[in-house]
Amino acid sequence: xxxxxxxxxxRAGRARLRRRLxxxxxxxxxAAVASKKILVFFWMLSLSLKNEIDNxxxxxxxxxxxxxxxxxxxxxxxxxxxxxxxxxxxxxxxxTLIALAxxxxxxxxxxxxxxxxxxxxxxxxRMTPALSYLIPLFMVFQFLGLNNTLTALVITxxxxxxxxxxxxxxxxFETLPxxxxxxxxxxxxxxxxxxxxxxxxxxxxxxxxxxxxxxIFSWNxxxxxxxxxxxxxxxxxxxxxxxxxxxxxxxxxLAAAALVVTVPVLLLTIVIQKExxxxxxxxxxxx
Amino acid sequence: MTTAxxxxxxxxARRHRSYYLFIVPxxxxxxxxxxxxxxFTAWMSAFDWKIGTxxxxxxxxxxxxxxxxxxxxxxxxxxxxxxxxxxxxxxxLGLVAALIFHREFPFRGVxxxxxxxxxxxxxxxxxxxxxxxxHPQQGVLNxxxxxxxxxxxxWVYSPTWVIPSxxxxxxxxxxxxxxxxVLGGLAALPTEPYESARLDGASEWQLxxxxxxxxxxxxxxxxxxxxxxxxxxxxxxxxxxSQGGPGTASETINIYLYLQAFAxxxxxxxxxxxxxxxVIILALALLLxxxxxxxxxxx
Numbered sequence: 001x002x003x004x005x006x007x008x009x010x011r012a013g014r015a016r017l018r019r020r021l022x023x024x025x026x027x028x029x030x031a032a033v034a035s036k037k038i039l040v041f042f043w044m045l046s047l048s049l050k051n052e053i054d055n056x057x058x059x060x061x062x063x064x065x066x067x068x069x070x071x072x073x074x075x076x077x078x079x080x081x082x083x084x085x086x087x088x089x090x091x092x093x094x095x096t097l098i099a100l101a102x103x104x105x106x107x108x109x110x111x112x113x114x115x116x117x118x119x120x121x122x123x124x125x126r127m128t129p130a131l132s133y134l135i136p137l138f139m140v141f142q143f144l145g146l147n148n149t150l151t152a153l154v155i156t157x158x159x160x161x162x163x164x165x166x167x168x169x170x171x172x173f174e175t176l177p178x179x180x181x182x183x184x185x186x187x188x189x190x191x192x193x194x195x196x197x198x199x200x201x202x203x204x205x206x207x208x209x210x211x212x213x214x215x216i217f218s219w220n221x222x223x224x225x226x227x228x229x230x231x232x233x234x235x236x237x238x239x240x241x242x243x244x245x246x247x248x249x250x251x252x253x254l255a256a257a258a259l260v261v262t263v264p265v266l267l268l269t270i271v272i273q274k275e276x277x278x279x280x281x282x283x284x285x286x287x
Numbered sequence: 288m289t290t291a292x293x294x295x296x297x298x299x300a301r302r303h304r305s306y307y308l309f310i311v312p313x314x315x316x317x318x319x320x321x322x323x324x325x326x327f328t329a330w331m332s333a334f335d336w337k338i339g340t341x342x343x344x345x346x347x348x349x350x351x352x353x354x355x356x357x358x359x360x361x362x363x364x365x366x367x368x369x370x371x372x373x374x375x376x377x378x379x380l381g382l383v384a385a386l387i388f389h390r391e392f393p394f395r396g397v398x399x400x401x402x403x404x405x406x407x408x409x410x411x412x413x414x415x416x417x418x419x420x421x422h423p424q425q426g427v428l429n430x431x432x433x434x435x436x437x438x439x440x441x442w443v444y445s446p447t448w449v450i451p452s453x454x455x456x457x458x459x460x461x462x463x464x465x466x467x468x469v470l471g472g473l474a475a476l477p478t479e480p481y482e483s484a485r486l487d488g489a490s491e492w493q494l495x496x497x498x499x500x501x502x503x504x505x506x507x508x509x510x511x512x513x514x515x516x517x518x519x520x521x522x523x524x525x526x527x528x529s530q531g532g533p534g535t536a537s538e539t540i541n542i543y544l545y546l547q548a549f550a551x552x553x554x555x556x557x558x559x560x561x562x563x564x565x566v567i568i569l570a571l572a573l574l575l576x577x578x579x580x581x582x583x584x585x586x
Contacts, residue, residue, distance in 0.1 A: 026387075026390075026392065027392075029387055030387055030392065030398060033383070033384050033387060033402065034398050034401055034402050036459060037401055037402050037404060037405055037459070037463070038401060040405070040413065040416055040417070040420070040459060041404065041408075043416060043419075043420060043427060044412075044416045047416070047419065055425075056425050057425075058424070058425055058430070059430050060425070060427045060430050098316070101312070102312040102313040102315075102316050103313055105309040105310070105312065105313070106309060106310045106312070106313030106314070108306075108309050109306045109307060109308070109309030109310040110310060112306045112309075113306035113307050113309075113310070115306075115307070115310065118310065121317065121321075124569075125317075125321050126516065127516055127520075127565070127568050127569060127572055128321075128325070128565055128568075129520050129522075129541060129544070129561065129564055129565070129568070130520070130522070131522070131541065131544050131545060131548065131557075131561065132324065132325070132328055132561040132564075132565065133320065133321065133324045134548070135324075135328060135331070135548050135554055135557055135558060135561065136323070136324035136327035136328055136331070137320070137324055138548075138549075139327070139331075139338075139554065140327075142338075155320060156320070158316055158320045159320050159321060162313060162316055162317060162320070162321075163317075163321075166313055190305075191305040191306065192305075195309070216407055219409070220407075220409045220410060220411075222410065222411045222522075222523045222526075222527075223522060223523065223526075223545075227549055236409075237409055237410075237411040237412070237523075238411075240411055240412065240415065241411055241415070241527055245415070251419050254415055254419070255415075255416060255419070257412075257415075258409075258411075258412035258413075258415045258416055259412070261409045261411070261412040262408050262409045262412045262413070265407050265408060265409055266404060266407065266408065268407075269403075269404070269406075269407040270400070273400065273403075276403070276406065276407065276467070277464070277467045277468060277471065280406065280464055280513070281464075281468065281509065281513050
C-alpha cells in the first residue's frame with residue numbers, strides 16, 4: 001500500500017503540473033490574441049492624455065504622468081470639434097431617420113410579399129465601391145448648387161443607411177408569426193392596420209438594431225464628407241482628417257480628436273453586441 | 288385562414304399587391320441614390336469629360352486607354368496583393384481566436400468584448416493612431432521591435448513594406464469579425480462525433496483536422512466572401528495612412544479612382560475605372576459564392 005502510494009502521488013503531481021502548464025499556455029495565448037486589440041486603444045488614450053513633450057519622447061512614455069485634458073480642450077476650443085460633432089449627429093441622424101421611414105415598411109413588404117429577389121439589390125449595393133455613387137452624385141449636387149451643404153451629405157448617406165435598414169427589417173419581419181396579422185385582417189383590418197398595430201410593435205427589437213447599425217455605419221463614413229462637405233459642413237471623420245492633419249497638428253490633439261470620434265460608436269456597440277455580425281455580413285450571408 | 292383565402296378568389300393576390308405598396312417609397316429612394324448613380328456612371332464612362340469642360344463622346348476609348356495604362360494596371364496588382372493578404376491572414380488568425388474563445392475561461396465575456404471592439408471603431412480614427420504608431424523615429428511600434436531585439440522598420444515609408452503594414456491595420460480591424468462568424472459555426476457543432484472519435488483514440492489535432500475544420504468550413508467561406516469584398520473596397524485606412532505612397536507603391540484601384548475623380552476631375556476616365564472595378568468585385572464574389580454552393584452547407 002505504502003509502496004504503491006508514492007509513485008501514484010508523483011504521477012498525480014505531474015499530471016497536475018501538466019494541467020497547470022497547459023492552463024498558463026492557454027492564458028498566454030488569450031493574452032496574445034487580445035493584447036494587440038488593446039494596444040491601439042490604449043495608445044490612443046495615452047497620446048490624448050499626455051503633453052506634447054511626452055508624446056514625442058523616445059523611448060515612449062506609456063502612462064501619462066500627470067494626465068492632462070489640454071488636448072481635448074484644444075480640439076474643441078481651437079479646432080471647432082463641437083461644430084463637426086454636431087454636423088455628424090445631424091447627417092447620421094437624418095440619414096437614419098429617413099432610412100427607417102422608408103426601410104421599415106419596405107422590410108415588411110419584402111417579408112410578407114416574399115419578394116426576396118429585392119434583397120439581391122442589397123447585395124449588389126454592398127459590393128459597389130462607395131466612390132461609384134460619389135462621382136455621379138457630386139455632379140448632380142454641383143448642378144443643383146447643393147455641394148458643401150448638409151442636405152447633400154444626408155442624401156448621400158442614404159446610400160449607406162437604406163440598404164442596411166431594409167436588410168435587417170426584412171430579416172426581422174420574416175421571423176414574426178403571420179397569424180396575428182391574419183387574425184387582424186379577418187376582423188376587417190386593412191393591411192396597413194395590421195402592419196401599424198400588430199407587426200410594428202412586435203418589431204421593436206429589430207428596429208433598435210437597424211437604427212444603431214445604420215447610425216454607426218453612417219457615422220464612420222469618411223469619403224462622402226471628405227469630398228462633398230465644405231469647411232463648415234464637414235462630418236467628424238472628414239474633419240479629423242482634413243482640418244487636423246493639414247494644419248500639422250501635434251499628436252496629442254489628433255489622438256484626442258480620434259477618441260472623440262470613436263467613443264460614441266464603441267458605446268453604441270455595447271448595446272447591440274450580439275447583432276453586430278448580422279449587420280457586418282449583410283449582403284454576404286443570405287444571397 | 289387558408290379556407291378564408293380560398294373562399295375569396297383573388298384575396299391572396301390582392302393582399303400581395305398591397306404588400307408591394309410598402310416597398311415603393313424605399314424603391315424610389317434606392318432608385319435615386321443607388322440605381323441612378325450606377326446608370327449615370329456607365330453613361331459618363333463613354334465620354335472624355337473633365338469637370339468644368341464640355342464632354343466629348345468617345346465610346347469605349349476610356350476602357351481601351353485603361354488596358355494600356357501602366358499606373359492603372361499596377362494599381363490592380365497592388366489591390367490583389369493587398370486583398371490576398373487581408374483575406375488569408377485574418378481567416379487564419381480569426382479561426383485560431385475562435386477556437387480559443389470557444390472554450391470556457393475566466394473573464395471570457397469581457398475579453399471577447401475587448402477583442403471585438405475594433406470592428407466598429409471609426410476607420411479614420413484608427414488609421415490616424417496607426418499613422419502615429421508607424422512613425423519610424425517616434426513610433427511606438429519600432430520601440431516594441433527594439434525591446435524584442437529586432438531592427439527598426441520604415442513601415443509605411445518603405446515601398447516594400449507599405450502594403451504589408453497596411454494589411455496589419457486591416458488584420459487588427461477585421462480579425463474579430465472572422466472570429467465571431469466562426470464562433471457562430473462552432474456553437475452549432477454536434478458533440479457526438481467528438482465523443483466517438485475520442486473513444487477511438489483520436490488526437491486533438493485529428494479531432495480538429497477531421498471533425499472541426501470540415502464542419503466550420505462553410506462559415507469560413509462566408510467570412511472569406513465578406514472579407515474579399517471589404518478588402519477590395521478598402522479605402523479609408525489606405526488613404527489616411529499612405530495616400531497610395533510612397534510614390535505609387537500602395538496605390539490600389541480605389542485610391543487611383545479617387546485621384547482620377549477628385550484630384551484631376553477626370554470623371555469620364557474615373558467612371559470607366561468604376562465599371563471595371565465593379566466587374567472585378569462581382570467576379571470574385573461570384574467565384575466565392577460558387578465555392579460556397581459547392582461546399583457542404585450545414586446551417
